[in-house]
Amino acid sequence: MAKKKDTWIDQAEKIKAELEQLKKKKKDLDLSLAKKAEAKPAKKATKKAEAKPAKKATKKAEAKPEKVKKLTKKELEEAKIEAEKTLEEELEEQLSDEEIENFQIEKVDMEKLTNKVCDILAERESSGMFQSELWKKLKLTSRDGSRLALKLERMGTITREKILEKGRWTYKLILKKTPISTQSIVNAPCLVCPVEQKCSLEGEISPRTCQLIEDWVIIEMKKSTKSK
Numbered sequence: 294m295a296k297k298k299d300t301w302i303d304q305a306e307k308i309k310a311e312l313e314q315l316k317k318k319k320k321d322l323d324l325s326l327a328k329k330a331e332a333k334p335a336k337k338a339t340k341k342a343e344a345k346p347a348k349k350a351t352k353k354a355e356a357k358p359e360k361v362k363k364l365t366k367k368e369l370e371e372a373k374i375e376a377e378k379t380l381e382e383e384l385e386e387q388l389s390d391e392e393i394e395n396f397q398i399e400k401v402d403m404e405k406l407t408n409k410v411c412d413i414l415a416e417r418e419s420s421g422m423f424q425s426e427l428w429k430k431l432k433l434t435s436r437d438g439s440r441l442a443l444k445l446e447r448m449g450t451i452t453r454e455k456i457l458e459k460g461r462w463t464y465k466l467i468l469k470k471t472p473i474s475t476q477s478i479v480n481a482p483c484l485v486c487p488v489e490q491k492c493s494l495e496g497e498i499s500p501r502t503c504q505l506i507e508d509w510v511i512i513e514m515k516k517s518t519k520s521k
Contacts, residue, residue: 379455379462384439394447396440398433406431407445414451414468421454421467442466482509 385393397403413430414422428438442464445451453464482505483489492498500506 379464384436385443388440388443390447393440393443396444398437398441406441407450410441410445410466411450411468414466417468419467421465423458424453424464424466427466480509480513482506 398406409431410427413427424438424442425435428435431438433441442451442453445466446453450469452467452469454467455462455464457463478484482503483492483500486492486505488498492500492503494501
């Protein structure tokens, strides 16, 4: 009887010990689950927190104005050249039409000077001549030369072609038409010829055989050569 009792006590103790172990395991399991449950929301919150700054950063990046492309040194130089005005253009802004059309150079015969300009440009034909080159040839200042060019253009005697030469804007002058001048016939013998009425191409008195005309032409040619 005593042995059976001891056996039951031992079995009861074992069962009690197993129950205690099961309770402990259950407790450990509950704690583990609780920790996992607490950890998951924290991770989500962290992810959201990490994600939000990224969105803000994107918005800020989008809000930033586009960077203006900087011009190269060459492009800046080209823009500066393009913006520069020629002396003629500046003068045209300063002078009235009347001042340009009535322009005179002190102690200079403007008709002779105009004819000389036309003679020089006529030699160049359609290729024209840079105005700076022409003014040097005529020993004029660039200011006087520019005003003269404006006057001749207004008269329809020349055309001005704007071109870029050696990094600077300038004009090439091209002869458009030769001005009419009476200077060349002032001393013509025909104007005071006593037998002008009898003169004809096939007559006894003819410009083809007239010694007076021949002498006058030779004198005028010598004058023209000296003036050049």
